[in-house]
Amino acid sequence: MSMLIVGSVATDTVKTPFGKREDVLGGSATFSSISASFFTTPHIVAVVGQDFPVKYLSIFKGRDIGTEGLEIAKGKTFHWEGYYDYDLNTAHTVHTHLNVFKDFNPKIPRHLRNSRFVFLANIDPDLQYNVLKQMRRPKLVACDSMNYWITNKRKSLERLLDKIDIFLLNDSEARLFSGEPNLLKAARRIVSHGPKAVIIKKGEHGVIYFSRSSHFVAPAYLLEYIYDPTGAGDTFAGGMIGFLSKASRINDASMRKAIIHGSILASFVVEDFSVNRLLDISLGDIRARYKQFRRITKF
Amino acid sequence: MSMLIVGSVATDTVKTPFGKREDVLGGSATFSSISASFFTTPHIVAVVGQDFPVKYLSIFKGRDIGTEGLEIAKGKTFHWEGYYDYDLNTAHTVHTHLNVFKDFNPKIPRHLRNSRFVFLANIDPDLQYNVLKQMRRPKLVACDSMNYWITNKRKSLERLLDKIDIFLLNDSEARLFSGEPNLLKAARRIVSHGPKAVIIKKGEHGVIYFSRSSHFVAPAYLLEYIYDPTGAGDTFAGGMIGFLSKASRINDASMRKAIIHGSILASFVVEDFSVNRLLDISLGDIRARYKQFRRITKF
Numbered sequence: 127m128s129m130l131i132v133g134s135v136a137t138d139t140v141k142t143p144f145g146k147r148e149d150v151l152g153g154s155a156t157f158s159s160i161s162a163s164f165f166t167t168p169h170i171v172a173v174v175g176q177d178f179p180v181k182y183l184s185i186f187k188g189r190d191i192g193t194e195g196l197e198i199a200k201g202k203t204f205h206w207e208g209y210y211d212y213d214l215n216t217a218h219t220v221h222t223h224l225n226v227f228k229d230f231n232p233k234i235p236r237h238l239r240n241s242r243f244v245f246l247a248n249i250d251p252d253l254q255y256n257v258l259k260q261m262r263r264p265k266l267v268a269c270d271s272m273n274y275w276i277t278n279k280r281k282s283l284e285r286l287l288d289k290i291d292i293f294l295l296n297d298s299e300a301r302l303f304s305g306e307p308n309l310l311k312a313a314r315r316i317v318s319h320g321p322k323a324v325i326i327k328k329g330e331h332g333v334i335y336f337s338r339s340s341h342f343v344a345p346a347y348l349l350e351y352i353y354d355p356t357g358a359g360d361t362f363a364g365g366m367i368g369f370l371s372k373a374s375r376i377n378d379a380s381m382r383k384a385i386i387h388g389s390i391l392a393s394f395v396v397e398d399f400s401v402n403r404l405l406d407i408s409l410g411d412i413r414a415r416y417k418q419f420r421r422i423t424k425f
Numbered sequence: 426m427s428m429l430i431v432g433s434v435a436t437d438t439v440k441t442p443f444g445k446r447e448d449v450l451g452g453s454a455t456f457s458s459i460s461a462s463f464f465t466t467p468h469i470v471a472v473v474g475q476d477f478p479v480k481y482l483s484i485f486k487g488r489d490i491g492t493e494g495l496e497i498a499k500g501k502t503f504h505w506e507g508y509y510d511y512d513l514n515t516a517h518t519v520h521t522h523l524n525v526f527k528d529f530n531p532k533i534p535r536h537l538r539n540s541r542f543v544f545l546a547n548i549d550p551d552l553q554y555n556v557l558k559q560m561r562r563p564k565l566v567a568c569d570s571m572n573y574w575i576t577n578k579r580k581s582l583e584r585l586l587d588k589i590d591i592f593l594l595n596d597s598e599a600r601l602f603s604g605e606p607n608l609l610k611a612a613r614r615i616v617s618h619g620p621k622a623v624i625i626k627k628g629e630h631g632v633i634y635f636s637r638s639s640h641f642v643a644p645a646y647l648l649e650y651i652y653d654p655t656g657a658g659d660t661f662a663g664g665m666i667g668f669l670s671k672a673s674r675i676n677d678a679s680m681r682k683a684i685i686h687g688s689i690l691a692s693f694v695v696e697d698f699s700v701n702r703l704l705d706i707s708l709g710d711i712r713a714r715y716k717q718f719r720r721i722t723k724f
Contacts (some may be wrong), residue, residue: 164620212606307511310649331630332644343644343721345631351611382724422642425681 128169128240129162129371130264131155131246132232132257134204135172135196139220140399142211146187146352150400151182154247154270156366157357160404161391162245162411163189165368169238171195171257173252173358175203175226186403194235198228214355214396215329229378234260243371244342245363246290248272251282254413258289266376268367270359294363296327309334313341325385327368333386337424340378344385346392347419354399358392361404365391390415427468427539429563430458431491431531431556431661432546433503434471434495436478438519439698440508443652449699450481451505453546453569456656457663459703460690461544463711466600468537474525476642483580484704485632487717493532513654514693521655533559539643542670544662545589547571550581557588565675567591567666569658573587575602587619593662595626606631611620612640624665624684626658634684639677643684646692646718653698657691662688 128326134362138152155172160299171191176198186193232253240262246254246269254269261267267290275283276299284302285294297309298302305314313336316324323337330352339364347351373380390412393422397403434478435511437451454471461467475497485492503526506519514711539561545553547566553568555678560566566589571610574582575598582602590616596608603611608625623635629651630643665687672679689711696702 308649308651310647329632334647341647341721342724343647344724345642345644348609348633348640348642350607350656352607366604379724386724420724422640425641425643425678425719 128238129166129243129245129248129368130171130234130238130241130261131159131162131168131172131382132234132254133158133245133247134227134230135170135174135178135362136227137182137205138204138356138400139207140356141353142214142354143210143212144261145399146401147354149179149205152356152400154357155202157360157395157401158245158367159186159191159246159400160189161189161364161388161395162371164365164391164409165349165373165387166243168364168368169193169195169241171232171234171238173197173199173230174279175245176201178203185401192238195232195238201226203225208356210355214352217356222350226353232257235397236342241406242266243363244268244366245367246270246408247271247360247363248275251275251286253277255282255286255289258286264289266296266367268363271299274300275300287316289322291322292323292325293323294325294327294359296329296359300324300326306343310336315335323381327362328357329355333362333385335381340384342378342385344382344389345423346416348395348422349388349393352396355396356399357401358396360391361395364388379425386416388413390419428461428542428544428667428679429470429533429537429540430454430461430466430467430544430546431470432457432548432659433529434469434477434483435505435526436474437655437699438506439653439655439715440502441510441513441653441698442509442561445507446653446698448478448504449457450484451655451699452503452654453659456659456694456700457544457666458485458490459488460660460663460687460694461667462490463664463669463690463708464686465542465670465715466655467663467667468492468494468540469533470528470533470537472496472498472525474498474500476555477502480578484595484700488534489722491537494531494537500525500530507655509654512649516655534660537705541565542666543567544661544666545569546653546662547574550578550585551575554585556590557585565590565666565669567593567662567664569593572601574599583618586615589619590621591624591659592620593621593624593626595628595658599623609635612616622644622680626655626661628654632647632661632684632688634680641684643681644722645687645715646688647721648692651695654695655698656700657695660692660694661687663687684716685715686711689718
């Protein structure tokens with residue numbers, strides 16, 4: 127079923143202990159749509175500047191990702207520069223140039239307004255809310271956010287949460303949002319704000335899924351080589367929702383499988399810079415790693 | 426089958442954000458033997474001073490733990506004082522009074538020398554080695570260690586590792602021992618030093634089991650209340666080895682079940698100070714939590 131992703135398309139300059147890459151393809155809509163494209167045909171709504179390299183556009187086209195909603199605006203593309211030390215869990219930002227993304231006010235093309243699956247990647251919660259207002263009864267809405275909005279747009283975020291199904295955030299954001307250091311209590315409190323479920327992403331330590339009726343805990347897939355963690359969270363989300371959109375029904379069992387598929391996609395993306403690794407793998411590779419994941423977690 | 430534990434019996438003064446307890450029962454042999462006692466009849470070899478409260482002795486007797494090897498020496502019992510902040514993963518030591526433990530040189534009573542399962546809790550690796558020399562072909566030997574020995578008695582530790590089956594250590598110790606920040610590579614390197622398997626304990630993030638032929642990753646049981654993490658690692662080890670000692674055979678499947686049982690025991694012990702919670706629960710409680718653990722991790 128149709129999947130809509132609203133977020134950023136950017137160029138990134140990233141340094142890790144394993145190398146540096148300049149002006150590579152990045153952004154939340156990029157990672158999540160390429161990840162989802164293994165399972166479905168996602169459509170992105172985002173904005174780039176006139177400097178955006180056409181070679182990156184062809185990556186989307188090559189994955190059959192709908193770009194009707196990708197606006198090309200006057201100005202420069204959103205650019206992020208950052209680095210990671212050996213603690214690959216923490217991104218250090220050198221600078222963020224929002225450029226055309228600063229005035230991003232997503233308008234959903236008419237034929238995408240009845241998309242059944244919606245991923246609202248991390249942008250201003252008021253904009254996320256406006257997107258939802260344009261949609262016609264989607265089946266599942268997931269959204270991401272970040273510490274900046276939790277601190278500075280709390281009310282807007284709470285208004286949004288009441289309208290969504292799955293709220294994704296990382297462990298420190300979950301603690302910040304809930305004021306609760308214990309993640310189980312944090313999850314319970316977040317769900318009391320309206321979303322049907324929360325997924326707390328713990329990076330190399332896996333994820334916690336918590337809904338009113340069930341909870342699920344999964345470790346991350348163990349990797350020997352992590353070159354660049356940029357985009358892992360969005361890759362997780364895109365893979366998970368993409369998988370769900372193809373499930374015959376959404377229930378606890380398919381939700382868990384979707385979460386593991388999201389983790390598997392994230393485990394691939396960090397094995398190289400930017401989206402390179404995702405462009406390298408097939409559905410067969412994903413299935414093989416899923417099987418291996420079962421083997422190493424089964425008891 | 427018979428199980429021998431060599432380690433410390435101590436009194437602890439512990440402060441956490443949830444309270445303070447003075448001179449409560451502690452020590453690696455204490456936590457691990459009480460944990461193991463749910464599955465088997467462990468025997469401890471340790472030393473206490475003449476000030477050791479007899480009420481604590483009766484805890485061992487009450488759990489049918491063999492104390493023939495518990496020496497009562499002239500002087501005072503090993504005493505540790507420490508505290509935890511909200512980051513319950515890190516113990517801060519206020520002071521360590523080794524007292525009679527300083528001259529501990531474990532002599533294994535004759536009838537315990539053919540114990541089939543041996544847990545060498547964290548002591549000087551030369552002493553651990555001497556214990557092994559006294560044993561008659563145990564079926565399984567597990568040992569724990571700590572950063573101090575890794576740094577200061579590296580050679581002794583390596584000599585020991587060549588003789589043991591399972592080496593238990595936490596994530597920072599694994600990185601220290603192997604010089605490798607990536608835990609999968611760290612595990613591989615540790616196993617190359619001789620032990621058949623390594624278990625890397627990541628506290629609230631679960632465990633990694635790594636042997637030459639298999640690896641297994643498990644999250645920790647999610648808890649809403651953690652009052653005192655003291656002894657969690659030893660409780661894990663005792664529960665795991667105790668469970669293994671009752672398994673009809675030792676193979677990959679029973680090893681995984683044993684690891685989860687160790688985690689379950691650890692999840693209980695942190696719910697109260699000292700060993701209090703362990704004295705509170707039954708095998709039925711352990712089985713119920715094991716089932717719940719399967720439910721929340723299954724996919």
